[in-house]
Amino acid sequence: MPRTKNPNYTQGVGSRSTGRKRVASKNVESVEPQQLFPHQGIRYPQAYIDRKILAGKILDFDFCTVENFPIVGWLNDLGLEPLFMINLPYYPDLIKEFYASFCFSTSVSLSTSVNGIPMMMTYAFFSSLLNIPCNGTKARSNRNWVEENGFSSEECVHLLFGENAQLVDKMYSRNLRLDYRFLHRAVATHIIPKYGGFDEVTHMGAFTMFHIITGRRINVPLLIFIHMKAIHALENAILAYGNIITKILIHFGLNLNDEVHHALQSGDKLGKGTLGRMGFKKHKRLGTWIPRDEDSDRIDEENEGDEEGKEAQGQEGMDPAVESSPVHVFATSQFEQLMQAINGIESNQRNMETELKSIKRKQIRLERKLFEQGLIGNEGITSSSSPEDEVEDQNTDIEDLRDHDDDQMDD
Structure with missing residues (x-):
């Protein structure tokens, strides 16, 4: 049965405009933003109607400070706190138009258009917009370990998974100690967004965590910049960075008054609820966070909601054969x-x-x-x-x- 269009998304698109959309999408890399969808009222092509959107997240710094989680110190040392504090609503239609309208990109810049307003961006622009440093390593690899002087994949695996861990085919977050696992969740929602599950740790995710934990500089604006282009390039990738895109739209003076939007909910906060969804609870007598199956005081399972994700690049990971989790042992x-x-x-x-x-x-x-x-x-x-x-x-x-x-x- 053919899929029908949703008029709420296409806003009055006729049959004649459908052909125009197809022609435009084929030449998306060679035309100007205003030429992509010349028919008045079309915001994005048919393929974007059913594309899923990953809501932004915000880190609960107060909770992490009270619980003495080291993630606060790690982010503070690298000046990355502002990235995890963006508490803005996201606009589904504008996010889809933002990604669908990518028309020109190089290794250092990309351009798009939303509601007829052209937007040119570089990773230095993201640094200024997000108020985070634009320095550190620029190394990146989607499917394999990053090869860079001063970085050892063995050292990275031993730091994250224990001295007895071995390099094998896949890495899993369930084998991380609690504070590293919480950091992995933050990296997988803010820097390299995922949708569908957080169990797998990708090579780039481990590389990013290693730099944050050890205090080594990593160019996060460049990671976000490259990841956005990867999302556009993949046909069914989840549309991420919703709250960052809102910040971009505000920067370029877009009128958001009449747009449908969704504010962040309690489930979009990385904190106590996140630990519950990860399968941990706070022991009443010890005051420490332990796996639920190690204590008789059980609490109800929380709904994962949109927090779970699948990485847009489709990266493959590796999982070391690891020793017992230090959190469980302790x-x-x-x-x-x-x-x-x-x-x-x-x-x-x-x-x-x-x-x-x-x-x-x-x-x-x-x-x-x-x-x-x-x-x-x-x-x-x-x-x-x-x-x-x-x-x-x-x-x-x-x-x-x-x-x-x-x-x-x-x-």
Whole structure:
């Protein structure tokens, strides 16, 4: 069954305009932005109607600071915090038009047009717009490890996955320790956006994480610039960087008043909810974040929503054969130590209670002997605290009598 057009997207497109769109899309690299869709009312070609959009994210710096997550220090050292603080709505139609209208690009620049307003951009422009540094390594590779002086893939894998990790076919985020896994989620939503799942760690993702963790400069504006061009080049790639595109549109003076838009929701914030979706919860007694399956205090699963993603470039990753996750080992060891300490305290308490009962029984027996000898009155005898104590006292008295009779027989 042929797919029908959605008039809400094409805004009055007729059958004649469809042919014009096809001709324009074939020559997209050689025409000016205003020539792409000459028929009035067409914003983007048919192929973009069903393209999915990846909403922007914002990092919850307050939460990360309270939890002492090192990501705050890593981003601060490299001056990347502003990129993770963009809290702007995204405009679906304008995002599609932005990508569909790419008409001229070089290794250092690209141009597009939205609502007839031409926009020329370079990665230096992204640096100024986002207020982040435009320096550091420019190395990049989609499917293989980056080859660059001073970078070792083995060193990168050992840092992320442990000293015993080996270079094999794929890398997975589930094998990362918690703070590295949280950083991977931030990289996969802000710098190299993904859609469909965050389990796989790509070569470029690992390369980027390695530089952020070690404090080595990496040219993030260039990464965003190249990734945008890759999204346009792939036919079914997810349209990412929604909040950054909003910032671009505002910079070029586009009127956004009458455009359909969506504000960021609570699920678009990287923080406590993200850890829940990753399968972690905060242990009530330890105060540390541990996997849910290691604690009986379970919480309901949160909906992943649009946060999950598939990388637009279709990059392939590698997963090292890794040792047990340090987070799991640390949390389990600490929990076992705590439980051993609690059991020890309970055992000591039981021993103390037994000793106190023994002392009390001896006191009662002594008072009774003193009473029998007329040295104290009946009111001076301590009463038993429970029926069980009385039974034990009686048994003790019987044993004392037996011992007394045995002594007399020996005499």
